[in-house]
Amino acid sequence: MALGKLWKISYRDLARHRRRTWFTLIAVGLGLGLLILLDGYIAGVMQDSLETSIRLKTGHLQLRAPSYEEEKVSLKWENLLSNANEIAAKATALPEVLAAAPVLWATGILDTADESASLRVYGIEPESALYDPIRDGLVAGEYLQPDDRSGIMIGKRLADSLGVTAGQKVNLTVVNADGEADTVTFTIRGIYNTGILSYDDTAAFMPLVRAQALARTGDRASTVMVRLHDRETAEQVAAQLQAPDTQVLTWRELNSLFLETFETAAGFYKILDAIVMIIVAVIIANTLLMAVFERIREIGILSALGMKRFQVVIMFLLEATILALAGIVVGLILGSAGVWYLATQGIFIGDIASTVDTIPIGTTLYAKFSPVSMGWLSLWTLLIVLLASLYPAWYAARLEPVDALHAQ
């Protein structure tokens, strides 16, 4: 039988029960819309956080001495890179590299008359593009100059908690490479605000040479940080920079804890996805079973006219397909509207962001459109709806014509 006629019977049957059809496709649409929204939100937060982490903390690649352990923030000479400038120059020459520069990390305590805070000291090359986010985030004072011997920059959040402003003097104590505590008075040259609370709270920047002098590390550096034009070239560039006396870490390794945290969270969302899909499946199965029960006699007539069982199955599957496709359209509209809202307005979470140490998230979280993911979710919805409709369709098809014709 021409599929067109079965299609006609299916959609007219749906049209005959408009209210039920509307409720069902709105249920499918809401389910899919919710999944698209959740997915866009998670993808947005994850992508934003990863990009922020790469931009502010890890870079795309880091080259370190093989014995360097980041957690210890060691300043021992054997744990530091002795040829950091050479490595940075070699990296900078590669076309895939946006910027590369040595960094020296140290732990320190910043004191004012009334307050103190522990933080990480970053000895940086201020002119490097690696520090554009700090330069762009300047909210008070001025940006560091490479030859500044007495200036440091701190985050706005730290400045606020210490009650200091640009131009004020503070004491910075660092345990140097010889294991001795050195306290030096610095001037707050500038205050920046990146919007990432965990970063604005615990860092102080100074020129690399000044940090090296303070920590007594000579011209050594903790790492050479590299930023690429495209993060997908990280492995390729890492291979080119690999040398016997250095370890090369890519952004994946540098953010492994953060990526694992997100994968675990994504796993929980998959369970939520499954629950939503099951609810949609139950609604569809219920709607189609009601349609079958209402039309048992009609199925008997069609069987009497010679319609075969597989054609009865196709008729109900077509009905499910129409419901699914219309529901998917509703879902795509609702989901896209939700994602659009969260992508432009975001959700303000404020200080909660600072409680998450491993994940650099801002105070406002934004969603992102992911057409591929929307396509997959739509396909899944269609598949689930068709699976859910198999039982009602099978139930209809196995009715004996004689029983169906005499149904009340």
Next chain:
Amino acid sequence: MEVIRVEHVIKTYHIGQIETRALDDVSMSVEAGEFTALVGPSGSGKTTLLQLMGCLDRPNSGAVTINGHDVARYNAGQRADLRKKEIGFVFQFFALVPVLNAYENVELPLLLSGVKPKERRSRVLELLNAVGLSDRTTHRPDQMSGGEQQRVAIARALATRPSMVLADEPTANLDTANGEQAMTIMQQLNEQTGTAFVFATHDPRVMAFARRTVRLRDGKIVEDGAGN
């Protein structure tokens, strides 16, 4: 030529623990072009016999032969194929597909049989004209009277040019005028097309149209003779 042969057919139903023998060793045959009434009181087995003839059900024992094919052991698909080609049905309730209009309802068995569009169109219009409904082609069942719906059902039963039409109480839900009109149309089509008509009824006015009357009682044929 014989279109249906029923031989020593037994059909029992179980209602709870109770077994009811609806047909008890029934044998009869129907020739091409016959206009036959199966008559008898309610529960006499006439609808059951009609269902076995129409391959809608299978007997517990005995043989049902349609145009020479023993259909007792046909599977569901084979029975559907046979119904599609050889048998038209008219039911007591106006058994139209509610979402299709008159034209589409008559066209449905032709679509199921794979008849080409041009041929479909001419047959549907010809049949709707024959039952006096050429001005009702686009009306859906809920826009037609009971009599009109039953005439559409008659047109649909004849669409595939079957060798027989089986009608179960075709006038039971119609008033006298509409009932007589439906019977007259079936009689005319029987004469014009040579299609055998077998209808189950207990309405004496319908029996008056029959050229042969088979009377059943308690699942057995008790009389088989010329019409009233």
